[in-house]
Amino acid sequence: MSRLNIIALFDLRHTAIKLAVWAIILLLSHSIPSAHAALGEHVPTAQMLNAVSAPPAPTNNGSPYRVITGTDRSGLITIRQYINNNNVVFGIAWDGPIMPDLSQLLGSYFPNFQTALSNQSNLRNTRQISTGNLVIHQNGHMRHYMGNAWDPSLLPAGVTGREIQ
Numbered sequence: 001m002s003r004l005n006i007i008a009l010f011d012l013r014h015t016a017i018k019l020a021v022w023a024i025i026l027l028l029s030h031s032i033p034s035a036h037a038a039l040g041e042h043v044p045t046a047q048m049l050n051a052v053s054a055p056p057a058p059t060n061n062g063s064p065y066r067v068i069t070g071t072d073r074s075g076l077i078t079i080r081q082y083i084n085n086n087n088v089v090f091g092i093a094w095d096g097p098i099m100p101d102l103s104q105l106l107g108s109y110f111p112n113f114q115t116a117l118s119n120q121s122n123l124r125n126t127r128q129i130s131t132g133n134l135v136i137h138q139n140g141h142m143r144h145y146m147g148n149a150w151d152p153s154l155l156p157a158g159v160t161g162r163e164i165q
Contacts, residue, residue, distance in 0.1 A: 038107025039134075040151055043068070043087045064156035065090070072100055079105070082150070082164050090154035091164035095146040106149060109134045113149075135161055 037043045068081045077096030081089050094100045103110045113136060116129045129136045138147035148164045155161070 037081065037089050038105060039089050039092050039109050039149055040154065041089055041107055043081070043083050043089060064159055072096075074098070080165075084154060084156045088154060090156070090159075091148065091150035091161070093146075093148040093164050097143040097145070099140075099145045106134075109149070109151070 064085065066083045068083065070079055070081075071077060072079055076098055077094055077100045079100065080093040082091035082093075084090050092105050094105065102113065106113055112131050112134050113129065116131050116134070117127070120127065120129065127136065127138045133151050133153055134149065135152060136147065136149040138145070140146055148161070150161050150164050152161070
């Protein structure tokens with residue numbers, strides 16, 4: 001074998017190894033379950049240990065809700081879960097350079113979202129959807145997307161959708 005053929009063979013093997021490593025990383029990242037409870041779901045107690053009190057109360061005492069802030073699997077999207085005193089997610093907010101997987105964030109509310117979306121006119125950068133049990137505001141542009149969603153029936157007394165940011 002000539003020296004050029006050996007170098008070409010090494011480059012092919014090196015590329016194949018890189019592709020295999022990336023494929024494994026991709027498969028593992030998609031098999032890790034999301035640490036977030038979806039809208040309307042009960043939050044596991046272990047997650048509540050990371051809860052941050054809702055403003056303006058400095059502690060959980062007397063606050064009508066808690067906020068858990070984290071990121072999605074990619075680590076790019078900041079997700080805030082608003083949790084009532086029954087440990088149920090009543091609102092979700094997101095912000096990041098890409099759109100989150102709304103089917104995971106909305107959970108059982110996602111089919112309602114899809115139906116309402118199909119009935120809405122095509123707006124470029126902003127969407128506001130309101131059904132009986134789901135309110136969503138989304139907006140953004142390439143590399144900066146944000147939005148929030150909540151179930152009005154799950155809002156704690158005295159809390160409005162404007163607090164979900």
